[in-house]
Amino acid sequence: FENKLDNSYYDLLASEARQSSFFAIAKGDVPPGHWFKLGRSLTLTKGKRSLVSWSGTMFEFLMPLLVMRNYEGTLLDETYHSVVDVQRKYGLEHNVPWGISESGFNAFDPQLNYQYKAFGVPGLGLKRGLIQDLVVAPYASFLALMVSPREAILNISTMEQRGFAGRYGLYEAVDFTSERIPVGRSFKLIQSFMAHHQGMSLLAINNVLFENVMQQRLHSEALIQSTELLLQERLPEFTRIIPQPEDEHQVKDERAKDLDLEKNQFVLLNTVNSPIPIAHCVSNGQYSVMMTNSGAGFSRYKNISLSRWREDVTQDAWGMYFYIQNLNSGDVWSAAYQPCRDSGEDYKVTYAPDQVEFFRKDGNITTHTEVVVSPEDQAEMRRISLTNHSKYDRTVEVTSYFEVVLARQSEDLAHPAFGNLFIQTEFVYESLLASRRPRSENQKSLWLMHTVATEGEKVASLEYETDRARFIGRGRSLAKPRALDTNQPLSNTVGAVIDPIMSLRQRVKISPGQTVRVSFSTGYAESREEIIRIAEKYRDPLSVNRAFELAWTHSKMELRHLNLTAAQANEALSLGGHLLYLSPCRRDIAECIKQNRKGQSGLWPYAISGDLPIVLVRVNNTEHFDLVRRLLTIHEYWRLKGLFADLVILNEDESGYVQAFQDNLRDFISMGHARDLLNQASGVFLLQKGNVPGDVLNLLCTVARMTFTGEGGSCSVQVRKKSKLSSREARLLGDAQDRPNQNDLTKDREFLGATEGFNGLHFENGYGGFSKDGKEYIIELQEGLNTPLPWINVIANSKFGFQVSEMGAGYTWSQNSREYKLTPWSNDPILDPVGEALYLRDEETGESWSVTANPKRENGMYLIRHGQGYSIFEHFSHGLKQTLRLFVPMDNPVKIVELTLTNTT
Numbered sequence: 001f002e003n004k005l006d007n008s009y010y011d012l013l014a015s016e017a018r019q020s021s022f023f024a025i026a027k028g029d030v031p032p033g034h035w036f037k038l039g040r041s042l043t044l045t046k047g048k049r050s051l052v053s054w055s056g057t058m059f060e061f062l063m064p065l066l067v068m069r070n071y072e073g074t075l076l077d078e079t080y081h082s083v084v085d086v087q088r089k090y091g092l093e094h095n096v097p098w099g100i101s102e103s104g105f106n107a108f109d110p111q112l113n114y115q116y117k118a119f120g121v122p123g124l125g126l127k128r129g130l131i132q133d134l135v136v137a138p139y140a141s142f143l144a145l146m147v148s149p150r151e152a153i154l155n156i157s158t159m160e161q162r163g164f165a166g167r168y169g170l171y172e173a174v175d176f177t178s179e180r181i182p183v184g185r186s187f188k189l190i191q192s193f194m195a196h197h198q199g200m201s202l203l204a205i206n207n208v209l210f211e212n213v214m215q216q217r218l219h220s221e222a223l224i225q226s227t228e229l230l231l232q233e234r235l236p237e238f239t240r241i242i243p244q245p246e247d248e249h250q251v252k253d254e255r256a257k258d259l260d261l262e263k264n265q266f267v268l269l270n271t272v273n274s275p276i277p278i279a280h281c282v283s284n285g286q287y288s289v290m291m292t293n294s295g296a297g298f299s300r301y302k303n304i305s306l307s308r309w310r311e312d313v314t315q316d317a318w319g320m321y322f323y324i325q326n327l328n329s330g331d332v333w334s335a336a337y338q339p340c341r342d343s344g345e346d347y348k349v350t351y352a353p354d355q356v357e358f359f360r361k362d363g364n365i366t367t368h369t370e371v372v373v374s375p376e377d378q379a380e381m382r383r384i385s386l387t388n389h390s391k392y393d394r395t396v397e398v399t400s401y402f403e404v405v406l407a408r409q410s411e412d413l414a415h416p417a418f419g420n421l422f423i424q425t426e427f428v429y430e431s432l433l434a435s436r437r438p439r440s441e442n443q444k445s446l447w448l449m450h451t452v453a454t455e456g457e458k459v460a461s462l463e464y465e466t467d468r469a470r471f472i473g474r475g476r477s478l479a480k481p482r483a484l485d486t487n488q489p490l491s492n493t494v495g496a497v498i499d500p501i502m503s504l505r506q507r508v509k510i511s512p513g514q515t516v517r518v519s520f521s522t523g524y525a526e527s528r529e530e531i532i533r534i535a536e537k538y539r540d541p542l543s544v545n546r547a548f549e550l551a552w553t554h555s556k557m558e559l560r561h562l563n564l565t566a567a568q569a570n571e572a573l574s575l576g577g578h579l580l581y582l583s584p585c586r587r588d589i590a591e592c593i594k595q596n597r598k599g600q601s602g603l604w605p606y607a608i609s610g611d612l613p614i615v616l617v618r619v620n621n622t623e624h625f626d627l628v629r630r631l632l633t634i635h636e637y638w639r640l641k642g643l644f645a646d647l648v649i650l651n652e653d654e655s656g657y658v659q660a661f662q663d664n665l666r667d668f669i670s671m672g673h674a675r676d677l678l679n680q681a682s683g684v685f686l687l688q689k690g691n692v693p694g695d696v697l698n699l700l701c702t703v704a705r706m707t708f709t710g711e712g713g714s715c716s717v718q719v720r721k722k723s724k725l726s727s728r729e730a731r732l733l734g735d736a737q738d739r740p741n742q743n744d745l746t747k748d749r750e751f752l753g754a755t756e757g758f759n760g761l762h763f764e765n766g767y768g769g770f771s772k773d774g775k776e777y778i779i780e781l782q783e784g785l786n787t788p789l790p791w792i793n794v795i796a797n798s799k800f801g802f803q804v805s806e807m808g809a810g811y812t813w814s815q816n817s818r819e820y821k822l823t824p825w826s827n828d829p830i831l832d833p834v835g836e837a838l839y840l841r842d843e844e845t846g847e848s849w850s851v852t853a854n855p856k857r858e859n860g861m862y863l864i865r866h867g868q869g870y871s872i873f874e875h876f877s878h879g880l881k882q883t884l885r886l887f888v889p890m891d892n893p894v895k896i897v898e899l900t901l902t903n904t905t
Contacts, residue, residue: 056120288642295336456516475786624710808852
């Protein structure tokens, strides 16, 4: 419409342009001389002479042959045979089927549509960089049927045998380009069917079977017959050959690049003993899974916690777990280190941008666990592959476990027991569902599903459990729950359980040398219909396997969008661990912490809430822009992975009135993702040092999880320097010893003076009762016996107090038991973990134990006396009678812990 020539040029005889020229001449639209304006440069590739095309694709050379006749001994005839022969040799050189043309390949747009471009054989096309890609399109072999039918049929059969076919025949293409396929794989199928490529294939088959019938139909037209002479152009006696060499050093560089990419696509760990848990996140942008090298972590949808998690740098014992029990030997282990806290004979963890993998060996069985998030649904998949290396059949039970939350993390922290009351569970379609009832009219119902798909021989029916108390058992631990006792089935309990979990158990049989896959999927939705759809979908192993394929693809698309390599992405995620856990790299700000006198509200005038982790970066000149740019990219990637933090950029430039550096920083921030996140939650905050009081700067340094400076080098280098000398503290203490015999219990009773026994107690119930004078409640806690729930005593005056359970667990507060806790309280009636403990150690033997039954329970009996204003714990072990008395004076804000030791030897 602009009445001017197009800026593009498509004027080669070896292209579909010759078809347009031929028809235009036949119709009289252009003179015959137009045909001879098309370029006829010749190239010599692999000893074969042919016309050169733009991209070296089979489409350019052979597509017009579908309807236009070929004449032997002509320039085009030689080109057809040469091109097919060169393509065949190129495939043999790379040990792949041959046939390269324009097609889809293994890259995607944000809507997960395959990308499309022209691929060709180096030397046949003018386009540079053809050697960088290796994509085989089956339709190219169908076009070659019209030139070399025998070789083409053999090539098509090879592709079918290698599994390149789908419902409608051979797929669109097969991508062999190393940088676009997962590590350990040799190719990726482009699982689509393009109508015009299928159509060309059918036309080519038609020509081969029916003596070029499509060509005959076209050439039966008089106008076409009058122009046929153009197609009979003879071979020139002398023509200059234009060499098309591929740069050899470019080939070497590309191979080296591929090796580097493969080497850096993942992080390999072989220990759980790190200064802090090494965290990694996988996400589809909304649903996120965080995991550590011990197997702990959380699942979230946006800001909704799906599984319960607490920041605990020492124990790191919260997450979604899988118990594996070999029924032949009775051995029990977990898919990762947690919760059984055992690494097995061999233990490895692999982090990649798209997934987390755990590998371990226990006896003759290896366990390989892979974790991804589906890009299609708000769901995660944890695929457990069990391989039997013995000579005999093995029957194995796999049991999942996690605590249901379906609420914001802050709400769960405030009162988990109250929040649990709104959860209801059910079992439908071989899946567990959990829903949170709305507490107000404007709230939505939240839904969670947990299901399992098995590839292998199932044994017995699926079992399930949603009651945490039944699963763990009072006084037990996650390392040794009641549900894992011998011949202890899951109870199949659902409904309005007080302490909800989700647990599924599948029993499988593994033949010698075989592998069985058990895939557990967890998903989120805001309607019952949608959550049932997700549950039904991921009961199918094919849907699970598809999710793993798409997760890799989605990850590559994210990295391409952010211009990140896999190594850079893994580095960004490794820094994320310092956001989630208090890091030893903060020890360099110990002086700031000592001097700080401000609280969270001191940040509010600067629009910083303090509810999210803070990353502080201190810069003062333009040379520090690289650090700012890197942190902005990392911050954007964190958000994609569900790691939310406030990035505070502190401009320490003191140039005065002229604020060129501040303006440059502001412009720099506005060019990226942070332009809509400036001074917003989980966004970017730009401060000038001159406008921030010193005590607020000290507060920022105190609360920042990570602090970077412009002169410190790269982010990872700065963190590494700060935490270099740190070492991780010891993990949980050991479990209880073996049970004592009844004679030991009797001896304990005598030493503790519990002579009145249960028979002398009022309202005795098998655990304890009131003393004769009614002033104390006495509990005899024998080995293997636990009260159904914590039996606590609340001891306080008007200003100060504490509570303590029969196990010795509890917490201390000042003024207000909810708002001013001095020590932690779990509000967990099942595990009843301690926040305060008193340990004893025998300096001669090195043995250690706790005075109370928790945290390190000993053989023998514990006698507990709850009285008004005090509690007394008595225990005999190691030749000592131990008496612990806890009380609070009437008028003083202090807790008295009085320990008496009597040597009985």
